[in-house]
Amino acid sequence: MMMSLRVSTAASLARRRLPGGRIPLLISTRIPSPRCFSASATTEPTNNSDIIDCDSKDVLNAHHGLDLSDPYCNVSEHIASRVGVNLHHRTNHPLCTIKELIHDYWNTTNSDNNNKFELIQNLHPVVSTNANFDLLRIPQDHVSRQKTDTYYLNPTTVLRCHTSAHQVDLLKQHKRQFLVTGDVYRRDEIDASHYPVFHQMEGVKLFDTSDNTEESIQADLQHGLEGMAKALFGADTPVRWVDAYFPFTHPSLELEVYYQDDWLEVLGCGVIHPDIIQNAGMDPSQTSGWAFGLGLERLAMVLFAIPDIRLFWSTDQRFHKQFQAGTINTFQPYSKYPPCLKDMSFWLAPDANAFCENDLSEVVREVAGDLVEQLTLIDSFVHPKTQRTSHCYRITYRSMDRSLTNQEIDALQEQVRTLTQDRLGVELR
Structure with missing residues (x-):
C-alpha cells in the first residue's frame, strides 16, 4: 500500500540550484535507505569493465573500501569515512522516508503488477571515469571532470558524481524499468545547502519505438513526474516545466513546483539520448526511453523544514527521534548553538x-x-x-x-x- 504522507508546513526556502549542480542531476540519483527492501529487490555490480570490482585488493583497504594511496588521489579521510554509511538504508531517517515514498509511488500508483520498477540501491560508489563521464556524453573539457570538482582515486577511477554512472551497465543487463538510489560525491562549496556527499534517485523506463514515439514517451514521463510531485507536495500544488540541457537526454526538461510561495526546482529529466541507448548495445531505432534524476536531501530539507544539510549526518538522538518511517513532519530545532x-x-x-x-x-x-x-x-x-x-x-x-x-x-x-x-x-x- 502507498505510505501515508503528511506534508508539514516547511519553512520557506529560496529557489536555488541543486547542490553540486555542475553535472546535471538528470539521469542521476539523490536518495538512500537500508531496511527498506529485501535482498531480492536489490542489484549488485557485475563484472563489467565500467564497474570497479570492489573485492579487488587494490581497492579494498581500511578506508571503507577505498584505496587512497595513489598520488593522483584527492579523496580525504573525511570523505572516505562517509563511504558505506548509507543513510538511505536507515529506517526512520528522512532520506529513507523520501526514497520510499517515491519508490511506492512508482510501484503502486504508476505501474501494474506485471510491470514493476526494479529497486536498485546497493551499488558501490567507486566507478570508472568511462562510466561516470564518457558513456554519458560528458565532454572531455567539461568542468566536472576536473579534480577541483570530482573525487579521484586514480586517473581512471572516481567516486561517482551521479548514479547515472551505472545506467549504461544496467541497460546492458537488459533492465528496462528501474529506480536507482545511492550516495554521490562532489567537491563543492560550504554552506547550509551544500555537502560533498549527498544522495540521488534515478528512474529509467524503456519503450519499443514500434509502439511509441518520442512525443508519447515524453508525455508518459511528464505525466508520471507530475503525479509524483503532487504525491509529495500535495495534490493541489502547481507545477511547471522548463526547457533544459543535459548531455544524456534530448529533449531535456526540469520540473518545478510552487511551494511555500516560491518556485522550487525539483528534478531534471528527458528522453534518453540515442547515443546512450547505443552505448548500452541496443539499436536506438528500435528502443528508446525516459530518465529522471532528483536529489533526496533537497526534497527532505524542504518537506521536513531541515535548515542545515549537515543534520542528515548527525548522530544526536534529538534529531533522529523526531522522525518516523513513512511520515513527513516539521523538524523542531533542539538548540541553536553559538557560532x-x-x-x-x-x-x-x-x-x-x-x-x-x-x-x-x-x-x-x-x-x-x-x-x-x-x-x-x-x-x-x-x-x-x-x-x-x-x-x-x-x-x-x-x-x-x-x-x-x-x-x-x-x-x-x-x-x-x-x-x-x-x-x-x-x-x-
Whole structure:
C-alpha cells in the first residue's frame, strides 16, 4: 500500500540550484535507505569493465573500501569515512522516508503488477571515469571532470558524481524499468545547502519505438513526474516545466513546483539520448526511453523544514527521534548553538587563476569536518603596486549538537591556516 504522507508546513526556502549542480542531476540519483527492501529487490555490480570490482585488493583497504594511496588521489579521510554509511538504508531517517515514498509511488500508483520498477540501491560508489563521464556524453573539457570538482582515486577511477554512472551497465543487463538510489560525491562549496556527499534517485523506463514515439514517451514521463510531485507536495500544488540541457537526454526538461510561495526546482529529466541507448548495445531505432534524476536531501530539507544539510549526518538522538518511517513532519530545532567566527587572509600564488575555492573548502572540511558551517569570501582586492590578489575568508564554525570552545576552534583554525598555505601555495597575511 502507498505510505501515508503528511506534508508539514516547511519553512520557506529560496529557489536555488541543486547542490553540486555542475553535472546535471538528470539521469542521476539523490536518495538512500537500508531496511527498506529485501535482498531480492536489490542489484549488485557485475563484472563489467565500467564497474570497479570492489573485492579487488587494490581497492579494498581500511578506508571503507577505498584505496587512497595513489598520488593522483584527492579523496580525504573525511570523505572516505562517509563511504558505506548509507543513510538511505536507515529506517526512520528522512532520506529513507523520501526514497520510499517515491519508490511506492512508482510501484503502486504508476505501474501494474506485471510491470514493476526494479529497486536498485546497493551499488558501490567507486566507478570508472568511462562510466561516470564518457558513456554519458560528458565532454572531455567539461568542468566536472576536473579534480577541483570530482573525487579521484586514480586517473581512471572516481567516486561517482551521479548514479547515472551505472545506467549504461544496467541497460546492458537488459533492465528496462528501474529506480536507482545511492550516495554521490562532489567537491563543492560550504554552506547550509551544500555537502560533498549527498544522495540521488534515478528512474529509467524503456519503450519499443514500434509502439511509441518520442512525443508519447515524453508525455508518459511528464505525466508520471507530475503525479509524483503532487504525491509529495500535495495534490493541489502547481507545477511547471522548463526547457533544459543535459548531455544524456534530448529533449531535456526540469520540473518545478510552487511551494511555500516560491518556485522550487525539483528534478531534471528527458528522453534518453540515442547515443546512450547505443552505448548500452541496443539499436536506438528500435528502443528508446525516459530518465529522471532528483536529489533526496533537497526534497527532505524542504518537506521536513531541515535548515542545515549537515543534520542528515548527525548522530544526536534529538534529531533522529523526531522522525518516523513513512511520515513527513516539521523538524523542531533542539538548540541553536553559538557560532565561532574565524577570518583568514592570504595572498594568492603568482598564478591566481590556479586558485579554486573548492580546494579551500576541501582543506577546511578535512580539518574541521562537520564543525564547519560556512566558508565565505568577505573581501578581495588587487594590490595597486604588486598586482597580487588578496582574499579574506570567514570560516563559521558551529556544531549542530554542542557548544564549541575557543580553544578547540583556535587549534583547528591554526591547522586550516597551515594546510592552506602548504597545499594551495598561498601566502598567509
